[in-house]
Amino acid sequence: MKARLPKWRVLAILTALALVLSGCGEPFLSTLRPAGEVAQAQYDLMILSTLIMVGVILIVVVIYVIALIRFRRKKGDDSVPKQVEGSHVLELIWTVIPIILLLILAVPTVAMTFDLADTSDAELVDEEGNKKNLVINVRANLYWWEFEYPDLGIVTAQDLVVPTDQNVYFNVTASDVKHSFWIPAAGGKIDTNVDNVNSFYLEFDNEKANEAGNVFYGKCAELCGPSHALMDFKVRAIDSEQFTSWVTAMQNAEEPVAETELALQGQQVYNEQCLGCHAVSPDNSTPAAARIAPNLSDFGNRTKVAGILDHNEEELKNWIKNPEQYKPGNKMTGAYKELNEQELDALAEYLMSLKVQE
Incomplete structure (x- = not known):
């Protein structure tokens, strides 16, 4: 029987593999490169939670190492260190500190959750009754995406075109099974269900869009079938002037005529x-x-x-x-x-x- 690798070697190999794989991916297909207001807010919250967790781990490790060194058993010394069981001060400290840390994390998390869930501005209209903000209906299918601009009379598939530097409101649904709509660089995912419509909004920063060549990528983030990993789509984020030109071209598109x-x-x-x-x-x-x-x-x-x-x-x-x-x-x-x-x-x-x- 072949000798098995020691557990520490297996752990070292898996750790190295995880570090290598963490560097894989497509450009601007990462939550760590936020390209809009929503993504930036979520990124900041992620950094805050990470700092809190790392801080707690470091404090615990430092206390553990100090205890390990200072109170280790010495040869010939059978004395028992001073016991602090029942210390009201220590109990108060390790009760209050977690509560404070929890509040530091919970308050901005709850506030952001309610803020990002507020899509009431999608219904705002101007004096002529036209929608002030862009609304896009997203429909997920096995294994492709449809994007409808209901107020503009336009339907596209696979290529989502959005203006930069303004909130874009999405109503998402599915036609067959449950999927999940996700543009990593722009913000968190949202489920697309068959029996109801979910709504949220994203914002695409013009400067970040220019750095990305005005192209971001989206994916399905819910296991939906054998080709789930291939259910991708492209996002073209362009300035308002270019977006207006695109809308005009799509609205005035004529029946295609074969030229050859x-x-x-x-x-x-x-x-x-x-x-x-x-x-x-x-x-x-x-x-x-x-x-x-x-x-x-x-x-x-x-x-x-x-x-x-x-x-x-x-x-x-x-x-x-x-x-x-x-x-x-x-x-x-x-x-x-x-x-x-x-x-x-x-x-x-x-x-x-x-x-x-x-």
């Missing part, structure tokens, strides 16, 4: 095989229940295929040929007949040509 012969063939393939599930128009006239697959408007301007693959025709064709290989358990598998290479080439060119803004 191959793209025209691809449009025919799309109409025959994809139209029943996917839309290529960004308007929200179709009821949510009928939107059973991601909206493909502006698909040509995305940076990822299916949220995980590089955005090019080759990866797009790989995804269409075998979506189950990349996202097991997805609802696209088996929803259309197998396409030949000519049809794949044509469909890929047509989808890549879908651009609302150049």
Whole structure:
């Protein structure tokens, strides 16, 4: 029988592995790099709680070491140290100090919880009856995200576009199973349920957004199926002027027209095989229940295929040929007949040509 590693070696290996893995991750996909007011407040609270816990640990360790050294049994010395059992002073100290520490942590935590839960400003309207603040309806699906701007008449999928330096209010729900909406750099997660709507708000700092190339990433934070880890989406955080231009372009988007012969063939393939599930128009006239697959408007301007693959025709064709290989358990598998290479080439060119803004 092979000799087993001593426990201390196993512990050392696991500790080293944890330290190495803690450095892994995508840029601006970390709660330790806050990129907005909400994220910063949560980060500050996390630092406060960490300092309190580390402080308590250090004090306990120091007392333990002092006791270990000062009161250790010495050779030839059988004397018993002075006993302090029942000391009212010590009992008062170790009762009062934890209460003080708890209050230091509890008061800002409770205050922040109520503050972040207040979404009443989402209903504010101006003199003309228009919403003062941006509201976005988020709908989670296996395994993709839909973003509806109800007051702007726009629907997108996988790519969330938000203005910087202002509160953005989210109403989140799910169409199938429980998911969780999370943009680590912008703030904490919130569950998306089938039977109710949860609301919260986030804010994206313009300076931090510029440092990140105006792109953040979001994920599903609730185990929802075999492709849970692949349920990602992109967030474009742009200034208010750029956001207004984007809204105008999406609201005035025209029916896509194929410009090449191959793209025209691809449009025919799309109409025959994809139209029943996917839309290529960004308007929200179709009821949510009928939107059973991601909206493909502006698909040509995305940076990822299916949220995980590089955005090019080759990866797009790989995804269409075998979506189950990349996202097991997805609802696209088996929803259309197998396409030949000519049809794949044509469909890929047509989808890549879908651009609302150049």
